[in-house]
Structure formats: structure tokens, C-alpha cells
Ligand SMILES: NC(=O)C1=CN([C@@H]2O[C@H](COP(=O)(O)OP(=O)(O)OC[C@H]3O[C@@H](n4cnc5c(N)ncnc54)[C@H](O)[C@@H]3O)[C@@H](O)[C@H]2O)C=CC1
């Protein structure tokens with residue numbers, strides 16, 4: 431009789447391991463003695479100790495080889511929030527996550543750690559020190575958020591102690607750090623086009639920005655604490671820097687660090703939000719004829735002009751989480767890592 435190889439608890443798979451967060455997670459897992467399979471639709475680097483499997487996570491047959499003899503899976507793949515493509519989000523974040531769960535169960539994986547998002551409770555209005563028991567957004571602000579909600583529900587509902595399949599969701603917020611393809615590049619591009627002169631609203635709104643290594647640390651703690659007798663099974667956890675900062679102070683610090691001027695002039699929030707909504711509608715109507723992507727989307731304006739910071743007390747208590755890199759150091763390391771985005775480079 432063929433004996434099944436018991437998966438090593440130091441063997442794991444990272445779905446989305448070619449991405450910004452995924453690659454940082456892979457690097458830290460290697461440091462901690464794990465061997466890692468990366469599953470991603472693209473391969474963006476090579477690293478010894480890592481086996482790459484290229485494929486679409488909606489394809490179970492493609493996923494299964496990456497999960498062979500693996501006891502722990504991290505799922506941190508998603509289309510980029512900026513893509514605004516409803517069908518793509520539904521296919522990858524909802525149907526694809528169902529497929530990931532089925533593949534995990536079929537492959538005998540014992541633990542699944544999902545990268546969700548704190549934005550699953552964000553509706554475009556102030557959230558101050560939000561806890562995990564806030565209800566999911568009833569009117570999610572975009573398709574990304576809408577499908578991240580469904581994805582999180584699917585993963586948490588799949589947690590089944592009887593069957594030995596345990597799940598947990600990490601909800602980071604505003605991840606930044608070296609190699610981030612989103613926050614700093616979009617900010618610099620906006621500045622280079624002369625559009626970062628204005629502060630939306632009065633500029634006092636507090637927000638969480640989370641250095642990528644803290645997010646990675648939260649994922650690893652969750653994975654290592656996920657056991658059938660632990661309180662974390664089937665629960666979501668906020669992971670932040672635990673240092674809410676004024677949105678515009680954070681933006682200014684990054685811009686000035688890279689040699690650009692900080693925004694100075696104030697514009698009323700309602701006016702900018704209304705304009706962003708109008709532009710978004712126009713882009714939608716004109717999509718069959720011309721394609722243009724407005725910089726100031728309703729989601730970005732809402733994020734730039736409201737309070738959205740979250741309590742990570744639950745992570746501190748259940749996971750023993752504490753940020754490992756301060757906001758100040760995180761910003762300095764991030765700015766240093768983008769020499770090509772400096773003014774004049
Ligand atoms: N960047 C941020 O501020 C935040 C990100 N998150 C979540 O963190 C996770 C990672 O995000 P980032 O690293 O920033 O994004 P990223 O775009 O750098 O990485 C996502 C990865 O998923 C892969 N992927 C996309 N569709 C796929 C498919 N069909 N099959 C296989 N792979 C596929 C991409 O190729 C990419 O490598 C995502 O789930 C995102 O929703 C949550 C909160 C904040």
C-alpha cells in the first residue's frame with residue numbers, strides 16, 4: 431500500500447508569491463527555515479530554496495502540484511485594486527478563492543492564511559480605531575473591496591476543526607515598503623504630473639500605513655499560532671503599524687524624502703469627491719470609445735480625505751503581535767529604496 435508522505439510543517443506555499451507582499455513573505459519564510467513553493471500567474475524573480483509554479487489560481491489542476499506535501503498555504507494573490515475590472519475581481523477573488531480552498535482540502539493542506547484587507551469594513555466614511563467586529567461594508571466603495579469581503583467570508587467559513595482544515599485572515603492596511611508597485615510609484619507619478627499640490631480636506635485625517643515587514647510578521651505569527659485549540663481559528667486580524675498618522679503628513683514625508691514639494695493648498699473634500707465620481711462615471715460611459723484612467727478615483731479621494739485607522743489589540747492579544755519596524759524607520763527605508771523615483775533621476 432502506498433503511504434502518504436506526511437507534509438512537513440516547515441514546507442509551505444505562497445499563492446501570489448511573485449507580488450510585493452508575497453515576495454517579502456517568501457524571503458522571511460526562507461530566513462525562518464521554511465522551504466517555499468510559489469504559485470503565481472507570473473514569475474518575477476529567482477531565489478534558491480523556492481520552487482516556482484506558474485499558473486492561474488482559478489485552475490485547480492495547476493494549483494495542486496504547488497501544494498504537494500505542503501501543510502501551510504498563504505493566499506496573498508489579487509488583481510491590483512486600480513484595475514476596476516468587475517469580472518476579473520469576481521473571477522480571481524471569489525471563484526478563484528473557492529478553487530484555492532478546494533485544492534487545499536484535496537491536497538491535505540492543514541492551514542490556510544488569507545491576506546484580506548482592513549478595507550472590508552470601509553464605506554468611504556470615517557473609521558477611528560475600528561475593531562474586527564465592525565460589520566462588513568454594506569456599500570463597498572469599489573469592486574476590489576466588494577470581492578475582498580466575499581473572499582474573506584469564504585476562507586473564514588471554510589475553517590473546520592473536525593476535518594483538520596484551519597483558516598485565519600490577516601487584514602493589513604496601506605502596505606508600503608521597498609518594491610511596492612502601488613503607493614509610492616502612484617504618488618510620484620502624480621507629483622511629476624504636477625497634480626500633488628492640493629490637500630483634500632483640512633489635512634487632519636488619521637490613517638494607518640503599515641510597513642511591509644510588519645505585515646509579513648503578522649502573517650507568520652498567525653500561521654504558527656493556528657492550531658485547533660487556539661482562539662484564532664476562523665477569525666480576522668487587523669495588522670497595522672499601530673501608529674495612526676495624518677494621511678497628508680505621510681504623503682508629504684515620502685514626497686519630500688524623494689525631493690518633491692509637499693502639497694500645500696486645501697480643496698474641500700465634497701468638491702473633490704464629487705468631481706472624482708463624475709470622472710469615474712464618464713470613464714465608464716466612454717469606455718467603449720476611449721480608455722482613460724483618472725488619477726483621483728472616488729476610492730483614492732475617500733482614502734485621502736477621511737479617517738481610517740484600526741485597532742490591532744486583538745492581534746496583540748491572540749497572536750502576540752507587536753510591530754517590528756516603526757513608521758519613521760519604515761518611511762526612511764522606503765524612501766532610500768527608490769533612487770530611480772527621486773526628483774531629477
Ligand atoms: N498593498 C496594499 O496596500 C494592501 C494589499 N492587501 C492585499 O495584500 C495582497 C497582496 O497585495 P500586493 O502584494 O500589494 O499586490 P501585488 O499586485 O504586488 O501582488 C499580487 C500577486 O497576485 C498575483 N496574481 C494576481 N492574479 C492571479 C491569478 N489569477 N493567479 C495567480 N496569481 C495571481 C499577481 O501576479 C501578483 O504577483 C492582496 O491580496 C491584497 O488584496 C491588503 C491590504 C492592503
Ligand SMILES: CC(C)CCC[C@@H](C)[C@H]1CC[C@H]2C3=C(CC[C@]12C)[C@@]1(C)CCC(=O)C[C@@H]1CC3
Nearest residue numbers: 511547549604612613616617620725730733734
Ligand atoms: C493621488 C493621491 C491622492 C494618492 C496617492 C496614494 C495612493 C495611491 C495610496 C494612498 C492610500 C493607498 C491605499 C491603497 C492603494 C494605494 C493608496 C490608494 C489600498 C486601496 C490598497 C488595497 C487595500 O486593500 C487597501 C489600501 C488602502 C490604502
